[in-house]
Amino acid sequence: MLKLDNVSKVYRVGAFGGRTMTAVSDVSFEVNAGEVVSLIGESGSGKSTIGRMILRLTPVSRGAITLNDTDISAVSSTKDYYRHVQGVFQDPFSCFNPIFKADRVFAMIKEAYFPQVSAADWRGRVESALKSVRLDPGQVLGRYPHQLSGGQLQRMLIARAVLLDIRLLVADEIISMLDASTRIDVLNLLADLRARGLGILFVTHDLSLGNYVSDRTVVLRNGKIVEMGRTELVFGDPRHPYTRSLLASVPRLDVKWIDEPETEDGDAAGPCPYHDSPEESRTRPGLAEVEEDHFVACSGCADHPPQAEPRTLAKENA
Ligand SMILES: Nc1ncnc2c1ncn2[C@@H]1O[C@H](COP(=O)(O)OP(=O)(O)OP(=O)(O)O)[C@@H](O)[C@H]1O
Numbered sequence: 001m002l003k004l005d006n007v008s009k010v011y012r013v014g015a016f017g018g019r020t021m022t023a024v025s026d027v028s029f030e031v032n033a034g035e036v037v038s039l040i041g042e043s044g045s046g047k048s049t050i051g052r053m054i055l056r057l058t059p060v061s062r063g064a065i066t067l068n069d070t071d072i073s074a075v076s077s078t079k080d081y082y083r084h085v086q087g088v089f090q091d092p093f094s095c096f097n098p099i100f101k102a103d104r105v106f107a108m109i110k111e112a113y114f115p116q117v118s119a120a121d122w123r124g125r126v127e128s129a130l131k132s133v134r135l136d137p138g139q140v141l142g143r144y145p146h147q148l149s150g151g152q153l154q155r156m157l158i159a160r161a162v163l164l165d166i167r168l169l170v171a172d173e174i175i176s177m178l179d180a181s182t183r184i185d186v187l188n189l190l191a192d193l194r195a196r197g198l199g200i201l202f203v204t205h206d207l208s209l210g211n212y213v214s215d216r217t218v219v220l221r222n223g224k225i226v227e228m229g230r231t232e233l234v235f236g237d238p239r240h241p242y243t244r245s246l247l248a249s250v251p252r253l254d255v256k257w258i259d260e261p262e263t264e265d266g267d268a269a270g271p272c273p274y275h276d277s278p279e280e281s282r283t284r285p286g287l288a289e290v291e292e293d294h295f296v297a298c299s300g301c302a303d304h305p306p307q308a309e310p311r312t313l314a315k316e317n318a
């Protein structure tokens with residue numbers, strides 16, 4: 001369904017935009033129908049940039065993103081695109097205009113996509129979408145964004161996606177604003193959406209959440225994929241030192257922080273998962289398939305010293 005092929009994003013930075021910064025570098029992965037893929041990585045690793053490119057909020061610098069084999073940059077009607085692809089973000093406040101009531105997002109969908117539906121029928125659909133995200137329509141409809149909590153606004157955005165009957169949802173840190181009980185409701189809702197055949201890209205820096213919700217996992221570091229594959233393989237048998245260090249740094253409930261063992265360094269020298277794999281396993285650029293549906297990048301070994309960090313600011317045309 002959704003496919004990223006060697007996608008890179010280069011931002012212009014600096015006072016006059018004369019320098020560039022590569023936020024995402026040669027990223028390739030797929031999200032299939034009825035599948036949750038989590039995109040995991042530390043702050044600044046390029047997760048939201050990938051989400052924004054998929055949502056056409058920022059253009060791709062190199063490579064291509066296709067939805068059902070159509071290059072998304074070639075889709076002329078954004079209206080048609082957003083009928084199938086929607087996003088829910090870390091900061092839901094930014095998605096609402098503070099001078100309009102929050103439920104205007106639903107009125108806009110009706111105007112754009114369902115003008116023929118009667119007002120009474122539409123109200124029924126909105127109410128059932130709100131109930132499906134555990135919101136009480138009587139409590140949230142008619143309110144302004146500042147009168148609602150971040151978690152309520154986030155769930156309204158998911159309800160909007162439910163109303164549109166989309167094929168792909170980009171969920172960027174959507175759990176961060178929710179309390180524990182609402183969190184589980186939203187996770188269950190994502191499971192329902194997935195069962196209905198939706199593909200979900202679940203962006204998170206929380207490894208345990210990624211493990212809980214996803215079928216496949218993509219681990220990103222400095223804008224590059226270091227490891228990806230079936231979630232139980234990536235979490236159960238991590239091969240890249242960076243993935244190992246991420247997993248080792250998850251606090252355990254049964255251990256006090258002062259007793260925690262030192263975590264492995266993400267660049268630790270050791271066998272290279274890429275170069276120690278047979279040549280024929282290097283089926284994707286920069287990644288070796290170490291077992292079925294489990295891909296790993298070079299750890300920056302002696303054979304293949306890490307290239308200049310993609311974050312490094314480069315002078316344009318230098
Ligand atoms: N519009 C922009 N112009 C220039 N640089 C940007 C822009 N947006 C993001 N960046 C930079 O790109 C890099 C990746 O940012 P991104 O927001 O994708 O990270 P992230 O993985 O989502 O991080 P977080 O977990 O903190 O949300 C960062 O170094 C960021 O400063």
Ligand SMILES: [Mg+2]
Nearest residue numbers: 047048049172
């Ligand atoms: Mg982000």
